[in-house]
Amino acid sequence: xxxxxxVTTALSAALLAATLVAPPAAAQPFRTIGGxxxxxxxxxxxxxxxxxxxxxxxxANSWYVGSAALTALLVTSPAGHVLLDGGLPGNVPQILANxxxxxxxxxxxxxxxxxxVHFDHAGGIAALQRATGAExxxxxxxxxxxxxxxxxxxxxxxxxxxxxxxxxxxxxxRDGDTVRVGPLALVAHATPGHTPGGTTWTWRSCDGxxxxxxxxxxxxxxxxxxxxxxxxxxxAVRGFERGLARLAALPCGVLVxxxxxxxxxxxxxxxxxxxxxxxxxxxxxxxxxxxxARTALAARLA
Numbered sequence: 001x002x003x004x005x006x007v008t009t010a011l012s013a014a015l016l017a018a019t020l021v022a023p024p025a026a027a028q029p030f031r032t033i034g035g036x037x038x039x040x041x042x043x044x045x046x047x048x049x050x051x052x053x054x055x056x057x058x059x060a061n062s063w064y065v066g067s068a069a070l071t072a073l074l075v076t077s078p079a080g081h082v083l084l085d086g087g088l089p090g091n092v093p094q095i096l097a098n099x100x101x102x103x104x105x106x107x108x109x110x111x112x113x114x115x116x117v118h119f120d121h122a123g124g125i126a127a128l129q130r131a132t133g134a135e136x137x138x139x140x141x142x143x144x145x146x147x148x149x150x151x152x153x154x155x156x157x158x159x160x161x162x163x164x165x166x167x168x169x170x171x172x173x174r175d176g177d178t179v180r181v182g183p184l185a186l187v188a189h190a191t192p193g194h195t196p197g198g199t200t201w202t203w204r205s206c207d208g209x210x211x212x213x214x215x216x217x218x219x220x221x222x223x224x225x226x227x228x229x230x231x232x233x234x235x236a237v238r239g240f241e242r243g244l245a246r247l248a249a250l251p252c253g254v255l256v257x258x259x260x261x262x263x264x265x266x267x268x269x270x271x272x273x274x275x276x277x278x279x280x281x282x283x284x285x286x287x288x289x290x291x292x293a294r295t296a297l298a299a300r301l302a
Contacts, residue, residue, distance in 0.1 A: 079182020080110035086124035123164035142197030156224035193240030212253035220293030252286035
């Protein structure tokens with residue numbers, strides 16, 4: 001396994017140049033359920049979400065391989081790897097380049113999983129599946145959306161989110177199931193709210209005897225389109241509250257979120273690289289993350 005120091009400044013510069021000139025993903029347009037089209041470079045936030053970032057080793061076999069503002073994680077083993085999230089279609093060349101820059105072959109990715117099925121986290125999954133040959137697995141609600149490339153009406157953001165390329169092969173799993181690739185074991189935890197199929201993933205990442213509980217916690221912000229009211233959706237609120245309680249109780253060594261800014265990932269990595277591991281390894285991070293979301297939900301319901 002390559003140490004983080006091996007990802008040199010020169011390699012980072014080369015990666016940046018390569019991703020900036022990489023051809024765009026397939027030209028299939030995004031559309032909302034109402035038919036509104038968008039492109040990677042014109043939707044709100046997309047330009048920021050496409051800014052490249054060099055791969056970062058978070059701990060042992062757990063790598064950040066996404067862009068500067070959209071997370072994709074790679075968990076590696078000699079028997080094959082698991083990729084978590086796929087960003088936008090335009091992020092796909094970056095993700096594949098980052099996997100290679102970290103010293104791994106994208107063709108060794110055996111499974112792709114997802115946090116939630118909005119286009120900024122799942123839009124690239126179809127292309128990544130084609131590039132790697134990996135199996136895609138998801139909880140039932142998310143699997144339905146991935147197979148369509150179109151979100152469902154009970155998504156709080158259904159009216160404002162874009163369609164994306166449908167995923168050809170998706171295996172449905174259940175809440176609490178473990179996804180295994182060789183020695184890797186990633187557990188799916190249903191944490192609905194941001195979407196009905198929101199999924200938090202946990203696994204143990206070990207460097208010899210130094211083991212850390214990794215938590216890839218799904219987005220927990222109660223954002224919605226104008227035509228959706230959480231106060232008129234008691235089932236959605238109950239699901240949100242159950243998911244937050246579960247998230248707060250998880251063993252939490254290193255917290256990562258689909259938007260790294262939501263968990264201050266880059267500030268915490270910078271502190272780690274400066275010699276202070278406490279901000280990155282924070283056993284209370286999941287509880288604080290859930291408490292912040294609970295406060296935001298209460299404000300929406302007030």
